[in-house]
Amino acid sequence: MASAIPAPLAPSTANWHWKNKTVTPWAKQWFERELTSVRVSGEGTEEVGVEHVEEVEGDVELGQRKSKLITIYDCKVVLNWSGTASDGTAVSGKLTVPEVSHEITLDGTSDFVYEWSLTTARTPAVDALFQLAKKQLPAALEAKFNAFPAAIVDTHGKDLTVSADPSRQGSPAPAASAPAPAAKSDAALKKKADGAGVAKSGGQAVNTTTLSVDAQFMASADDLFGLLSDEKRIPQWTRAPATGSPQAGSEYSMFGGGVKGKFVSLSPPKEFVQTWALSSPTWPSDHFATLTTTLDQGSDSTKVTWSLKGVPLGMEEEITRNLQGY
Template sequence: MAKWGEGDPRWIVEERPDATNVNNWHWTEKNASSWSQEKIKELFNNVVVKTDKADLKITGVEKFEGEACANNRKGKLIFFYEWDIVLNWEGELNDGTDVVHKGTIKVPNLSEENDMSDLDIQIQLKDPDEEGEKLREIMLKDGKTLVRQQLGNYVSSLKEEFSKGMILPKKDEIKPDQVKTLASGFNKKINMAPIISEKKTVGLKIDTTTIEQTHKFQCAAEEFYNALTRVEMVTAFTRGHVKLEAVKGGKFALFGGNITGTFDELVPNKKIVKQWRYKQWPEGHHSQVTITIDQKNDHTEVQLTQTGVPKTEADVTTNNWNRYYWEPIKHAFGFGAILGDL
């Protein structure tokens, strides 16, 4: 990291009047989940499916689960969204029977990884019969088109709405009256709540075990190493305040102090060894985490070995590495899993 006065414009924070994200170098993020829920409800509230054969409409949202966010990575906007959606529909044939049939529309994986034309849209009936099946066939033809159109409107609106303010003006472009309106963008927090309610005391004999994991990341070894050792990058994927000094003997504290420890060894782009503990473990007890980084031709393979994990916490700790480290790193920096990654 360049020191103040050494001339590297990425790090000369004091030269920006607002002292945030100089030249858009740092990763910033906006949480778009709540906004997305409201937008999807609006787009599918009593929407008529145009067809001459029946009176059909999508009546609303039954289930909406997932998340969405917008990231600024070195001045490039990256949008992440992943939703499992269930919509309700109803209709009747234009044959004078006046029998209303109802059903659901399932969209199990709306995400930035899928083209809208390839989206899996499942049309189902709640009480199948001959007339209902005719309606379902019409929905398969005309209703799917409408769903894709509305979801396309959602994605376009997401990108338009959350592009605002993400690319900040450079230090020579900012005006004094703009300073008060700028924000860093880190407004999505991860709450790593304690799993164990009873804190164990010093002197208690602890049965421990070892955790081993192997993962693949679509990035260079240097990029992955930086993601775990540079404060701005760790802040980006943990989405909270970070204390970190990436030198031998340096300390770190993440997730509101729930994860703390000390670096034992740092081999740039190849290995990280650290003493690591979860706040709710017995007082004074640490595990040792060794992360080896191996760059392949088209990806980087990462191996984690964690010794000294309390046996009662092994499953929780294993899941939390995936939930709070590996998946957020992939999403925050675009290091998504390659094909064949398990």
């Protein structure tokens, strides 16, 4: 008698069981690509950034249990940093981050630890650049670390989740219940060009585009509105200082100054609008985009849409990563 071929499990059943995927090699490449794009500037000609990722030690996995995707990682990251002092001296050193983990990034059980060393002979100008690195690089690095869980889910979630739609190979399920929006979202990235988007920066025309990200959260619109706009609550998910009162005309900063602007209007709990600029050498000086955050309350969840209008052409990939992390 021929043996019967078991019928495939229904998606709802298949996604309930524990599945696991090791993504450590991919994670190392992600750190090497993303962290070496980190660069900050001081006054005058001072500039410092990550030159090379020397070591990523640890394991990175994506698990699925009860239809939820869970990031599991604990890594030690060793970086070589370099920069140019105010007197033109080339400065270099090493930075070790002993723990980049789900517990720190998403659960907030502790703060990141940074172990710095300087290899260049010390002078006043060198010391000034060293202080700039220690003051500004952590916030820029943590913006990348905060984007890491979402990148894991976006890249590998489809390999673990069985879709009910036969035309699709799979789609990421919501991540485990963590406070950071980047890890909980099933982000659907949508990108479109303005066509006629032109802004002025320093007297120069800047051709721009609009980027949009939306995500579904198992939380009320009221709670999410406060989580995304209140300076006292923003650090719960950015793991970095934030300033600014959620009032029209009030200036704000996030990610330790990595993002800044002004609140334009607020209509709680449905929408708020901000000007938005990235503190980065690649962002045009004095140029601000406009970020509109819309919250659509459903019966058991809230859809949040971030629409950023005025992104300089050529920066779509970099700002997309920032939005996904945001």
